[in-house]
Amino acid sequence: MADLIGLDQAEAMTTEEVHDLYRRFVSRSQVSLIGSFGFGRDLVDHAEGAWIHLRDGRRVLDFTGGVGVLSHGHNHPRVLAARRRFQEARRMEVHKNYFSPYVAALSHNLAQLLPGDLNISYFPNSGAEAVEGAVKLAYKYHRGRRGTVLHTDIAFHGKLLGAGSLTASPEVHFPYPRIPGTDAFAYDDLESFRLALERHTDSAGDCDVYAVVLEPFSASSLRECSGAFLREVRRVCTELDIVLIFDEVYTGWGKTGALFHFMHHRGLVPDVVTTSKSFGGGKSSISGYIAREPVFRAAYDNLSDATLHSTTYYGFGEETATALEAVAVAVEEDFPARARELGERLEKGLAGVAARHPRLVREVKGRGALHGVFLTPGPALPAGLRERLPSAMARDPQAVSKLLTGAVIAALYRDHGILTFFGSNRLIALIVSPPLVTEPDEADLFVDALDEVLSRGATRLLAGFVREKVAG
Numbered sequence: 174m175a176d177l178i179g180l181d182q183a184e185a186m187t188t189e190e191v192h193d194l195y196r197r198f199v200s201r202s203q204v205s206l207i208g209s210f211g212f213g214r215d216l217v218d219h220a221e222g223a224w225i226h227l228r229d230g231r232r233v234l235d236f237t238g239g240v241g242v243l244s245h246g247h248n249h250p251r252v253l254a255a256r257r258r259f260q261e262a263r264r265m266e267v268h269k270n271y272f273s274p275y276v277a278a279l280s281h282n283l284a285q286l287l288p289g290d291l292n293i294s295y296f297p298n299s300g301a302e303a304v305e306g307a308v309k310l311a312y313k314y315h316r317g318r319r320g321t322v323l324h325t326d327i328a329f330h331g332k333l334l335g336a337g338s339l340t341a342s343p344e345v346h347f348p349y350p351r352i353p354g355t356d357a358f359a360y361d362d363l364e365s366f367r368l369a370l371e372r373h374t375d376s377a378g379d380c381d382v383y384a385v386v387l388e389p390f391s392a393s394s395l396r397e398c399s400g401a402f403l404r405e406v407r408r409v410c411t412e413l414d415i416v417l418i419f420d421e422v423y424t425g426w427g428k429t430g431a432l433f434h435f436m437h438h439r440g441l442v443p444d445v446v447t448t449s450k451s452f453g454g455g456k457s458s459i460s461g462y463i464a465r466e467p468v469f470r471a472a473y474d475n476l477s478d479a480t481l482h483s484t485t486y487y488g489f490g491e492e493t494a495t496a497l498e499a500v501a502v503a504v505e506e507d508f509p510a511r512a513r514e515l516g517e518r519l520e521k522g523l524a525g526v527a528a529r530h531p532r533l534v535r536e537v538k539g540r541g542a543l544h545g546v547f548l549t550p551g552p553a554l555p556a557g558l559r560e561r562l563p564s565a566m567a568r569d570p571q572a573v574s575k576l577l578t579g580a581v582i583a584a585l586y587r588d589h590g591i592l593t594f595f596g597s598n599r600l601i602a603l604i605v606s607p608p609l610v611t612e613p614d615e616a617d618l619f620v621d622a623l624d625e626v627l628s629r630g631a632t633r634l635l636a637g638f639v640r641e642k643v644a645g
């Protein structure tokens with residue numbers, strides 16, 4: 174008999190045992206990367222709302238928001254109840270022959286909540302799958318007669334081969350093969366957008382672009398497109414019959430203070446919008462694209478193409494039942510208003526922190542419950558520290574920014590029990606992205622903790638962190 178670890182044994186493992194199995198069966202470098210932070214050496218017992226409860230009884234305020242997944246907080250009671258109800262009634266997961274009432278209701282509700290004729294939905298599991306589904310839809314809409322898809326120069330759309338081909342963030346830095354016909358324009362830059370279109374328009378005036386994919390708010394850069402930019406892109410896409418895809422995988426369900434970020438701009442409607450992360454209420458891995466009805470019908474609404482694009486797990490029972498409840502919670506608890514309220518508190522607090530630490534904080538920006546603190550790394554690492562770094566890290570031009578932001582993250586966790594993470598795109602930012610169930614007083618806790626940590630100064634923070642990492 175194989176020597177298998179059961180659930181009881183797995184839940185009783187020590188940190189050392191978990192690290193050992195990760196080293197042998199998952200990834201050694203993950204253990205050295207994350208294991209040198211305090212949180213990499215702790216194990217979680219359970220989590221509720223904005224709080225994580227550790228095995229040793231300590232509790233940690235989760236300001237990562239689960240990297241977009243946890244707007245409802247951990248284990249929202251209504252989301253748990255919906256899942257229990259589904260399980261206890263022994264509902265059916267795989268709806269391939271029978272129709273799913275959950276897919277039907279969820280698609281209906283999305284059509285109710287989104288503007289215009291964004292009426293037709295498809296529900297795979299990850300953000301990248303939703304983006305790729307949307308791009309394939311656009312390609313099919315043009316019956317394969319156009320060959321170019323445009324994305325922005327700071328785009329992050331995921332790490333699968335297709336979505337990775339549309340990603341320009343240095344987060345995806347290895348030159349994997351790309352889907353054909355991609356080109357980039359500068360984010361929020363109309364001139365650059367027009368030039369990109371020109372590059373793909375022939376002398377007869379025929380445009381080869383089938384889709385434009387962009388994040389109206391870039392969660393990895395904390396930048397947003399102006400209303401004027403978005404409206405002009407919409408106008409041009411309509412004129413040239415280009416399918417306009419807004420990627421709201423991160424920003425959907427209230428995060429920046431509107432149900433979807435593009436809804437800050439009244440009357441603006443993309444041809445397709447993607448969603449994921451908090452769409453699953455922090456429990457189910459579900460994503461989706463929602464397409465304008467004429468675009469979807471032209472692409473797929475005939476018998477021979479009805480199953481041209483699908484995945485095994487799309488529209489699974491418990492995933493869609495959970496999303497149905499997660500969406501109801503986001504609407505009934507008014508997540509956009511919660512994000513705006515948290516945003517006001519955070520903006521005020523972070524502006525104060527920036528004013529008190531002008532040499533360390535270069536910029537604070539963001540919207541609603543999604544902000545970034547960009548630190549000024551200073552000219553170089555303090556003398557004697559560079560030699561102590563692993564060689565790959567010492568060669569990285571972003572090394573000082575990463576180390577300084579990492580040092581702040583480590584200190585917030587170790588000394589204040591607050592979990593944060595950093596976002597990397599062109600620049601490195603400490604991401605401030607609390608769940609939307611965070612209380613305003615808890616936002617103040619974070620601001621005070623950040624203030625204290627930054628008051629230690631860059632040199633002390635860096636020296637302590639490098640010492641800890643090298644020792645770890």
Ligand SMILES: Cc1ncc(COP(=O)(O)O)c(C=O)c1O
Binds near residue numbers: 298302304329392420
């Ligand atoms: C805007 C955006 N699009 C797509 C993705 C990819 O989602 P996934 O990691 O679920 O494939 C992400 C993930 O962070 C994202 O932020």
